[in-house]
Amino acid sequence: MKHLEGLNAAQRQAVEHGIRDGDASQAGPLLVIAGAGSGKTTTLASRVAHLVVNGADPGRILLLTFSRRAASEMARRVIRMVPREARPVTWSGTFHGIGARLLRIYAQRIGLNDGFTIHDREDAADLLNLVRHDLGLSDKATRFPQKATCLTIYSHAVNSGLPLGQVLERHFPWCSQHEEALRRLFDGYVAAKQSQNVLDYDDLLLYWAEMMRSEGVAEDVRLRFDHVLVDEYQDTNPLQASILLGLKPDGQGLTAVGDDAQAIYGFRAATVRNILDLPQQFTPPAAVVTLTQSYRSTQPILAASNAVIAMARERFTKDLVSERVSAQKPRLVTVPDDIQQAVYVAERVLALREEGVALKQQAVLFRTSHHSSLVELELARRNIPFVKFGGLRFLEAAHVKDIVSVLRWASNPRDKVVAFRVLQLFPGIGPQTAARAFDRVTDGAHPFAALAIYRPPAAALAVWPAFIDLLQDLSGSAAAWPAELERVKEWFQPFFEARYPDAQVRAGDIDQLVAIGGQYRSREQFLTELALDPPEATSDEAGPPLLDEDYLILSTIHSAKGQEWTAVYVLNAVDGCIPSDMATGRSEDIEEERRLLYVAMTRAKDTLDLLVPQKFYVHQQSRNGDRHLYASRTRFIPPAMLDRFEAATWPVRRRQDAVAAGSGANVDLKARLGGMWKART
DNA sequence: CGTTTAGTCGTTTTT
């Protein structure tokens, strides 16, 4: 059978576990420990195909993946393997996405209004801020944590299932003194969300988990799915685990895939205990299959990666092995500073492209989003197209958010956060006036009726009627989707130009938003998807590259999860960046940073360059002039490990003429600088 | 009451 071809013994065991000829209904729980590049996606997709071929109903398979990208990749592969007559897997997506979908279906039965809207992180923080203000927690000089910090604390408590006091003590000790106030704040926040008919990200999981605890509804949800498959299980948190166990209490039909060596979402309350403890949740325990054969990286790259992860305090998976021979060790490239680092990357990228490695096959990875800014500048200067993943998203741009807020307010008149954002677009309307106008909005068939007779401040008087017209159109079914998006855009135009001095630059984003909106069936679907899976921004001045164009990938290490490239460059392999100096406090945090480096390194198929700038310029702390900091190689590559790498220094010290650009210069990159990184054996 | 300005503080990773 086609979907079983080319699998190795372990993969095949995972694919076939519990499935007999024509009978997929007796598949007991299965845990697959899949090392980096071990064909995890293939195995998972093949298992889905195998289930379907043996009688499972694709409409009753639930596929939980870590990102939308992973979900569509999986769907693509399954469709390729499964015979044509089979229907596609219709329940596939992230925990949050599936949660939203199920809650919409069961809303009535769990006392939720099915017209709920979803708050993203920023909205949630804004609402928290409103509540904080109402509770009088903002004007104290007690250095109360900021809204974003409050939300992080709240979210961590919800996702970990731990009591607030413990969360504070363990992760936010500097906020412990505010425990009581935070408790009041969170209490008010929950009440506000409920009365405004909004759910935040955590609610999508929390309500789902609660739903699985209510007999009756829980049973109905369980009966929907014969098989549940979860990817990247090492990065799930206790709340997600409780959902999973609620769906499959006895483990029948459950498959989880993951790799504890790649757990990098501890900050989101993910815990490797989920994956380690999974087998014992069931009687008999879940079968465990381990995939250790890597098909991705060359042997030298794997050897170096294995050495890095070997020093982890705790390890559960075995070393990966590879049959891809190569004489080329990963390079550890010392560059003078972060500016030269950017130059090096640009030159190497171009040189490799000359050798036939497309830009799309190359990726620059970094710990935090702003680490790439100098590289972005250098790429733009040389007209090298790129797309950046992670970091600031397109949707978070204020002007995009403005337009979306109008739509969201029309969909959910009670949503105070978006109402405030929209109302304060008007001249002369600030928080106070906005609050008064918002108070007039009612429940019922014509929630905005009272706004029509409301008299705004003089400055806003002239433009008010047009706004009333707009709300009218949006509330009724006058303008069909996506025509109403265009309608909002036109209405917004004058505000836009008045508000943003750089409106010209930003106009492109709005056109893009309209284009994206056109791809969705309805406003509700658009808004939901937008909140859960916002399109990524591109920082390229030339605008978003066309899909068939070649472009370089820039990505945070977190966003690079599950992906692979022929050539990988890891920026700032220095202490303070990897590990981040924010994470050097507790040893668990350090361990997560080590795994992060491991994840970055194991993305590479053929070539891997780790960059070590010796100093970098910081604009943060210095008041006058640019100061710089000296950095040292990351602690995760101690001297004894250097023999796994080829040491290089760039630019090669030479006479002045060596600086000439072009591919010729790149040959010199391999030159070693005597003694400095002397390998020990 | 809204807007502007000056001053302070903290600073990651993402659904």
Add this chain to the structure above:
DNA sequence: CGACTAAACG
């Protein structure tokens, strides 16, 4: 540097 707040100003 940029996000956020508090105080001054209109």
